[in-house]
Amino acid sequence: MKAAVLVFPGSNCDRDMAVAFQRAGAQVSMVWHKDDHLPEDTDIVGVPGGFSFGDYLRCGAIAARSPISRSLVAHAGRGGYVLGICNGFQVLTETGLLPGALMRNADLKFLCKPIDLTVETADSAFTSGYVRGQRITLPVAHHEGNYNIDPATLTQLEAEDRVAFRYTDDLNGSTDRIAGVLSGNRRVLGMMPHPERAVDAAHGGTDGVAMFRSLVESLVAA
Amino acid sequence: MQEPEITEDLIAAHGISPDEYANILRILNRPPNFTELGIFSAMWNEHCSYKSSKRWLRTLPTEGPQVICGPGENAGIVDIGDGQAVVFKMESHNHPSYIEPYQGAATGVGGILRDVFTMGARPVAAMNSLSFGEVTHPKTKRLVHGVVEGIGGYGNCFGVPTIGGEVRFHRAYNGNCLVNAFAAGIVDTDKIFYSAASGVGMPVVYLGAKTGRDGVGGATMASAEFDDTIEEKRPTVQVGDPFTEKRLMEATLELMATGAVISIQDMGAAGLTCSAVEMGDKGELGIRLDLDSVPQREDNMTAYEMMLSESQERMLMVLRPEKEAEARAVFEKWDLDFAIVGETLPEDRFVIMHQGECRADLPLRALSGNAPEYDRPWVPTPEPAPLGEVPGIDPIDGLKALISSPNYAAKQWVYEQYDHMVMADTIRTPGLGAGVIRVHGTKKALAFTSDVTPRYVQANPARGGMQAVAEAYRNLTAVGATPLATTDNLNFGNPEKPEIMGQFVGAIKGIGAAVAALDMPIVSGNVSLYNETDGSAILPTPTIGAVGLINDYETDMIDGTAREGHVALVVGESHGHLGQSALLAEVFHREEGDAPPVDLAAERRNGEFIRANHKFIKACTDLSDGGLALAAFEMAEAGGVGVHLDADDMATLFGEDQARYLIACNFDEAEALMVAAGRAHVPIASVGRFTGDSVRFGASEAPLDELARIFRTSFEATAT
Numbered sequence: 001m002k003a004a005v006l007v008f009p010g011s012n013c014d015r016d017m018a019v020a021f022q023r024a025g026a027q028v029s030m031v032w033h034k035d036d037h038l039p040e041d042t043d044i045v046g047v048p049g050g051f052s053f054g055d056y057l058r059c060g061a062i063a064a065r066s067p068i069s070r071s072l073v074a075h076a077g078r079g080g081y082v083l084g085i086c087n088g089f090q091v092l093t094e095t096g097l098l099p100g101a102l103m104r105n106a107d108l109k110f111l112c113k114p115i116d117l118t119v120e121t122a123d124s125a126f127t128s129g130y131v132r133g134q135r136i137t138l139p140v141a142h143h144e145g146n147y148n149i150d151p152a153t154l155t156q157l158e159a160e161d162r163v164a165f166r167y168t169d170d171l172n173g174s175t176d177r178i179a180g181v182l183s184g185n186r187r188v189l190g191m192m193p194h195p196e197r198a199v200d201a202a203h204g205g206t207d208g209v210a211m212f213r214s215l216v217e218s219l220v221a222a
Numbered sequence: 223m224q225e226p227e228i229t230e231d232l233i234a235a236h237g238i239s240p241d242e243y244a245n246i247l248r249i250l251n252r253p254p255n256f257t258e259l260g261i262f263s264a265m266w267n268e269h270c271s272y273k274s275s276k277r278w279l280r281t282l283p284t285e286g287p288q289v290i291c292g293p294g295e296n297a298g299i300v301d302i303g304d305g306q307a308v309v310f311k312m313e314s315h316n317h318p319s320y321i322e323p324y325q326g327a328a329t330g331v332g333g334i335l336r337d338v339f340t341m342g343a344r345p346v347a348a349m350n351s352l353s354f355g356e357v358t359h360p361k362t363k364r365l366v367h368g369v370v371e372g373i374g375g376y377g378n379c380f381g382v383p384t385i386g387g388e389v390r391f392h393r394a395y396n397g398n399c400l401v402n403a404f405a406a407g408i409v410d411t412d413k414i415f416y417s418a419a420s421g422v423g424m425p426v427v428y429l430g431a432k433t434g435r436d437g438v439g440g441a442t443m444a445s446a447e448f449d450d451t452i453e454e455k456r457p458t459v460q461v462g463d464p465f466t467e468k469r470l471m472e473a474t475l476e477l478m479a480t481g482a483v484i485s486i487q488d489m490g491a492a493g494l495t496c497s498a499v500e501m502g503d504k505g506e507l508g509i510r511l512d513l514d515s516v517p518q519r520e521d522n523m524t525a526y527e528m529m530l531s532e533s534q535e536r537m538l539m540v541l542r543p544e545k546e547a548e549a550r551a552v553f554e555k556w557d558l559d560f561a562i563v564g565e566t567l568p569e570d571r572f573v574i575m576h577q578g579e580c581r582a583d584l585p586l587r588a589l590s591g592n593a594p595e596y597d598r599p600w601v602p603t604p605e606p607a608p609l610g611e612v613p614g615i616d617p618i619d620g621l622k623a624l625i626s627s628p629n630y631a632a633k634q635w636v637y638e639q640y641d642h643m644v645m646a647d648t649i650r651t652p653g654l655g656a657g658v659i660r661v662h663g664t665k666k667a668l669a670f671t672s673d674v675t676p677r678y679v680q681a682n683p684a685r686g687g688m689q690a691v692a693e694a695y696r697n698l699t700a701v702g703a704t705p706l707a708t709t710d711n712l713n714f715g716n717p718e719k720p721e722i723m724g725q726f727v728g729a730i731k732g733i734g735a736a737v738a739a740l741d742m743p744i745v746s747g748n749v750s751l752y753n754e755t756d757g758s759a760i761l762p763t764p765t766i767g768a769v770g771l772i773n774d775y776e777t778d779m780i781d782g783t784a785r786e787g788h789v790a791l792v793v794g795e796s797h798g799h800l801g802q803s804a805l806l807a808e809v810f811h812r813e814e815g816d817a818p819p820v821d822l823a824a825e826r827r828n829g830e831f832i833r834a835n836h837k838f839i840k841a842c843t844d845l846s847d848g849g850l851a852l853a854a855f856e857m858a859e860a861g862g863v864g865v866h867l868d869a870d871d872m873a874t875l876f877g878e879d880q881a882r883y884l885i886a887c888n889f890d891e892a893e894a895l896m897v898a899a900g901r902a903h904v905p906i907a908s909v910g911r912f913t914g915d916s917v918r919f920g921a922s923e924a925p926l927d928e929l930a931r932i933f934r935t936s937f938e939a940t941a942t
Contacts, residue, residue, distance in 0.1 A: 009472075009556060010465050012381025016646040034555075049644075051379040054465025110374050110639045141378070141641040194643070202649045202660065202775065 001026045001219045005046040006072065008033045008063045008091075013049030013196065017085065020196035021046065024212035033066040043219045044081035045072055047088030049141070049194060059102060059144045060090030069095055081125065081219065082188040086142055089180070089190035098181055098190045099157070100149035105142070106173025112141040114205060116168040117179055117193060121161045124186045125218035129210030135168065136207035138193035145192040147174035147181075157181060164189055225256035225526070232256075236263035242594055249588045257526045257574060257581040261589065264492035264530055265499060268751055271593040274717040275749040278730045283738045288706055289745055295416060296337040296488060298745025299409070300707045302771050306661065307414070308668055309343035310406035311746035312351075312711040312767040316753060318459040319401040323368025327401050328376040328462040332534055334405040335380060336488040339471045340537065342415040342478050343407030346645060347659050348377050350387040350403050351672045351711070351765045355396030357628055357941045362391070365399050366941055372462075373403070374639040379464035380471075383648050384640035385657030386670055388765075391628050391941065394676075397755025402711040402748075404672060404767040408661060415478060417487040419505030419540045419566050424484060426498070426509060426564040429553060430470045430536040433493070434519035436460045437532025466535040466558070473556040474537060480552065482545030489536040495529045497538040498564075499572060503590045505540075508567030513576040517559040525574055525581035540566060600723035606681045609801040609815030617875050617919035621855055622932060623809045624848050630804060631936035649775060654782040654860055655843055656697045660775060667775035669703035671768055675847060676761035677802045678817035683728025684735075687764055688820040691736035692880055694768035696844035699829040700883060702780040702836050703770030708737055710747040710766055715759025717751045725762040726751075732820075733764060739822035740829075742768060780832075781841045783861035784886035784912040788840055790854060790865065791892055794828050794882030795905045798873025804847040805876035824881040831904045832883055838891040838898070845882040850909065851875040851919060853884045858912055859930050861886075867910035870920020886912055 003026040007014045018028045029039045033052075038045065052063035063069065069091070076082050076097050084092040092098045105111060114137050119130040130136065149157070154175060157163055165180035172192075180191030195208030226232060233243050236259055246254055246262055254262060268274060284292035290307050291299035297311035315330025331348065338345045350373055355362045366389075377384045382405065419426075437460040477483060485505065487497040494511065502509040513528050523531075541549055546562075553560035567573070572589065574582035624630040637652040649667060650658035656671040673693040679686025691708065698705045710733060715722040737744055753760045772778050784790075800806055801815020832842060841861070845853050850867065858865035869875055887895065892908065899906035915926050 009469050010379070012379075012468065012644055013646075016644070019646065032555075050381060051465060051468075054379060054463065054468075056465070109371075110378055110641070112378075112641045112643060113634070113638050139643050141643060143378075197643050197646050200646075203643075203646065204649070204651075 001043050001216045002039065002041055003028045003044045003046055004031045004038050004042040005048055006031050006033060006068055008052035008066060010052045010054050011048050011050040013086065016196045017046045017048045020199045020208065020212050023199055024216040026216050031068060033063065033068045036067045036071060038071050038075055042075065044083060044215060045075055047082065047084040047091050049086030049088060052087055052091065060087060060094040063091045064094035073097060076188050079185060079187060083126065084190040085194055085196065086192055089192055090144065092188065092190040097188050098183060099153045100147055100181065102144045103146040103148055104144050105146050110143040111172065114139045115171055115193065117165045118168055120163045120166055123161060124164065124182055124189065125215055126189045126211055127164055128218060129214030137205050138195055138207055139197045140193050142192055145172045147178045149175050160184065165191055165193065228253055228256065228259060237267055238263055242266060249585060249592060257529060258584055260526045260530050261495050261582055261584065264495045265589045266593050269491050270496055272749055273594045274596050274598050274751060275726065276595050277597055278727055281730060282734045282744045284743050284745060286741060286743045289743055290411065292745050293747060296340045298707065298709060299341065299414060300745060300769065301411065302661065302666065305411050307409050307411050308406055308769055309338050309341050309409055310404065310709055310769055311337050312402055312404040312709045312765060313748040314711055314713060314750035315401045315403060316398060316713065316750050319369055320399050322459040323365045324372040325459050325461050327369040327372030329460045329534055330401050330403040331373055331376040332462045332464065332467050333490050334403045335382060335467060338405045338407040339474055340486055340488040341409065342413050343409035344475060345382045345405050345407040347406045347657065347670055348382045348384045348404060349670055349672045349767065350401065352387065352389045353395045353400035353763055354391050355399065356393045357391055359396045363942060369401055370636050370639055376462055376464045378641040380468050381644050383642045383644050383659065385642050385648055385659060386652050387672055389633055389636055392676065392761060394761045397758065398753040398760050400713050400760065400763055402765045404709065406670060406769060415483055415486050417485055417501050417504055419485045419501040419507050421484065422507065422566055422568045424540045424566045425543055425546065425562045426511065426566065427539045427541050428516055428561045428563045429539060430558055431463065431466050431533060432517040432519035432559055433528055433531050434533045435523065435527055435531060438527050438530045460532045460534050462534050469556040469558055470535050470537065473553050473558055477549055477552045480545060480548050482541050482549045484540040484542060486537060486539045489538060491532065493531050493533065493536065499586060499589045501538065501540060502572065502586045508569050508571040508586050509564060510567055510573040510575065511564035513574060515561050515563045517561055525576040529574065598717050598723045599720045600727050601720045603683050603724050603728055606816045612800055612806065612872060614872060615809065616922050617851060617870055618922040618924045620805055620809055620872065620876055621851050624804055624852055625929065625933040626936040627808045628937050628941040630848055630852060632934050633937055635938045635942060650701060654856060656701045658701055658779065665774040665776060667772040667779060669698045669701045669770040669772060671697035672765060673697060674763055674765045676763045677807060677813055679729055679762040679764060681802050682817040683725045683762060684732035685817040685820055687729035687732025688736040689817060689880060690764055690766040691733055691740060691742065692820050692825045693844065693846050694766045695740045695742060695825060695829055696883065698768055698770030699832050700780060700842040700844045702778045702833065703772045704833060705740060705742045705768055705770045707745045708742045708766055708768045710744055710764055712747065713750045713753055713760060713763040713765065715754045722759055729762055729764045736822055740826055778836060780836050780839050782843055782857065784841050784857045784863055785861050786863045786913055788886035788912040789889055789892040789908060790867065790910040790912060791885040791895060791906055792850060792882055792909050793831060793885060793904060793906050794824065795879065796874060796877060796882065797879050798877035799879045800873060800877055803876055803878045805872065818878050818880050820880050828881050828883065828904055831899065831902050835895055835898050838894045839885050839887055841886040843884050845884055847878065849876040849878050850884065855917055855929065857884060857886060858917065858926065859933060863912045864914035864916045864926045865910060865912050866918040869909065870922060875919055
């Protein structure tokens with residue numbers, strides 16, 4: 001399974017994401033944002049956390065217009081897999097691959113700590129390693145994680161079972177406590193929590209392992 | 223542009239004393255011009271020249287087999303085996319943070335990160351030590367919010383985990399808060415870069431952000447009436463851009479890997495001036511700068527302004543000329559400015575050209591080598607009066623008083639605003655003792671701590687200095703790390719007052735004795751003097767940042783949380799020393815008596831005992847402020863279990879004797895520890911048990927839940 005992790009100026013979880021993919025058995029290449037194409041046979045594109053372009057303008061807005069982001073959108077359009085974590089989720093909403101927008105946390109403060117989530121659907125390559133309704137713990141580290149979406153799209157997301165994760169408690173003001181959402185074809189996931197920071201006993205939790213493992217298994221099988 | 227005439231007022235406004243000016247005349251054999259006066263003031267101010275402290279700093283132990291590079295470079299470097307080294311330093315940004323807390327603190331973090339990656343190391347951990355005025359002071363809350371957000375804003379974006387630190391409140395900081403920022407990085411020992419230039423006619427290259435007027439005279443503070451060309455309203459506090467810094471780091475490390483870099487120096491205080499002089503001085507070369515080539519953010523900047531600007535995120539390098547194209551490509555990739563702004567000269571000259579004119583022509587070595595050095599008069603701090611009687615109170619009430627104070631309440635409001643997990647190598651997060659990160663891709667780990675108890679230093683500077691080092695030693699030991707080395711950030715009042723200088727001298731003596739005895743040489747540091755407002759000084763605050771090594775974190779690291787059924791043991795001797803204790807200060811509002819005595823031999827023996835017997839220890843913490851009562855509560859609260867201590871007297875519970883640790887372990891492990899302690903002649907005592915859901919001291923008891931709620935909410939409730 002081949003993963004391509006995008007690197008924008010200001011990305012700072014790119015290595016962490018690459019390590020998590022590698023641990024799960026994927027081959028990883030790092031792709032600079034000024035490149036205009038992804039490596040051949042890329043199965044999944046990882047859009048990492050960090051502060052792409054210093055969060056200037058709007059989080060993720062400038063990265064979404066980098067040369068590589070056109071390839072990212074094309075890859076998703078071909079039915080390719082995409083995982084956006086934290087700033088990566090913000091980039092995916094800015095490209096239009098995922099609905100909604102991430103605003104400043106309701107209390108206006110950056111927040112970094114392990115939090116509890118509920119897995120809302122096991123029906124995706126990202127979440128098939130979990131059980132629907134399972135409680136997991138992953139770290140968050142964000143200032144703009146307050147997911148907002150209009151009521152009509154929310155109803156659609158619910159109807160299509162596209163809410164992947166919910167915070168168990170209101171964390172940052174997100175609509176319906178949503179922490180991660182899937183695209184219509186269930187092949188693009190954006191989430192604010194950091195599964196790549198929970199893949200090793202030394203991290204103090206390993207609830208992120210199932211995501212990377214199930215991705216590698218599903219994509220190898222596919 | 224017409225430069226102002228040199229007058230007595232102008233000289234004084236540059237902080238140059240008449241004696242110092244006479245010295246300048248002797249060196250030059252002529253009066254300096256305006257730009258040259260600015261350059262002298264930048265090099266000779268206290269911040270850059272250490273003129274009051276140098277004499278005493280020289281007495282500190284700085285060497286050891288583990289030390290690769292001691293003080294004098296951008297940061298200290300210590301060997302951690304396998305061809306790797308840790309690079310670290312702590313530096314203050316006190317004055318800017320008080321004026322503009324967000325930017326002041328942010329650029330403090332930026333400066334210290336630059337010091338680390340300038341040497342070729344990728345930063346892997348940050349800490350900060352913060353001292354604020356009392357929470358009831360009208361400025362305090364704004365400062366707390368601004369400083370914490372500034373540190374988070376910079377470090378989070380840059381992408382370095384902030385894994386530890388301290389926050390304290392005391393009325394002595396009402397007019398001067400302290401922001402001490404620490405950073406550490408990891409480098410391969412064969413890929414370290416230094417600042418000494420070498421080779422004549424080599425290109426001097428400017429990298430990073432453009433130069434603006436921000437921070438002009440930040441290190442000296444030029445006054446308004448002498449110069450109408452400087453926009454007076456422009457703040458002297460610089461503005462940070464962590465996004466540029468992140469790119470600057472990536473580009474610098476990439477450039478270093480190409481072999482193009484001969485020497486490198488970041489532009490910190492006094493920007494271009496200080497960095498160019500440093501590189502020339504260390505390499506015994508001259509430097510010529512052509513300011514027309516300097517990337518500029520503003521129009522019509524003068525030579526004076528450019529030489530004194532403190533714009534952030536800039537670097538100066540000497541490059542191999544044949545690698546220029548390669549170097550330029552790296553910086554273009556990262557969209558950063560890259561300009562050749564001068565060259566190295568064979569003779570001892572510092573030449574500044576601007577718009578076809580020579581704006582300065584100075585002997586370079588005189589700027590740093592001839593910088594003044596003072597042996598300031600000092601008087602020893604008088605011995606404190608003995609502690610009077612301390613009335614007894616209910617011990618649970620004593621604990622409640624501590625944990626409801628912002629000084630001892632949990633600080634998650636602070637550290638949850640810092641990304642402490644980025645890089646995915648953090649294996650002990652902030653909140654309880656030292657922070658620990660893995661050395662990426664290895665079994666090794668590094669532990670970091672920052673410590674000082676200013677009350678102790680105020681009462682007894684030598685003892686207080688010693689105690690700060692001893693506490694750092696214990697905090698590293700308690701997580702299973704072997705202490706390696708130390709950085710000191712010495713914050714004091716006005717050194718021209720003999721009693722303040724006496725505090726400084728005393729603290730240095732204590733620190734020196736302790737780092738020698740505990741084998742933790744000082745490898746880097748910073749001095750911040752004149753922390754006074756209206757003649758009233760801060761508490762002497764020599765912050766000690768220390769680094770320890772864990773060879774295999776899977777087998778050697780010690781946890782900090784107790785579990786149900788664990789026995790509580792105290793290692794080290796307890797005498798019940800209440801002088802200058804947290805209990806005395808928080809409950810009785812008395813800062814009386816002497817600081818606790820520090821027995822360095824006992825510190826070392828007890829620390830070695832902990833490390834040698836780590837396999838019997840389930841959890842460990844050092845005993846410091848708040849004594850056994852606070853340590854036992856914190857260890858219990860972290861594990862969600864109650865604790866019952868046998869003692870009920872104030873001295874046993876709240877005494878702050880040094881060289882002590884609290885251990886949690888199973889019964890059979892406790893027996894093994896007792897036997898081992900007997901053999902090693904280490905005092906050890908069983909003091910209680912972690913169990914149930916209440917905290918009980920003797921017969922006094924309260925539910926853990928209630929105390930945990932106080933502990934977890936008091937900081938936010940009182941200080942924000």
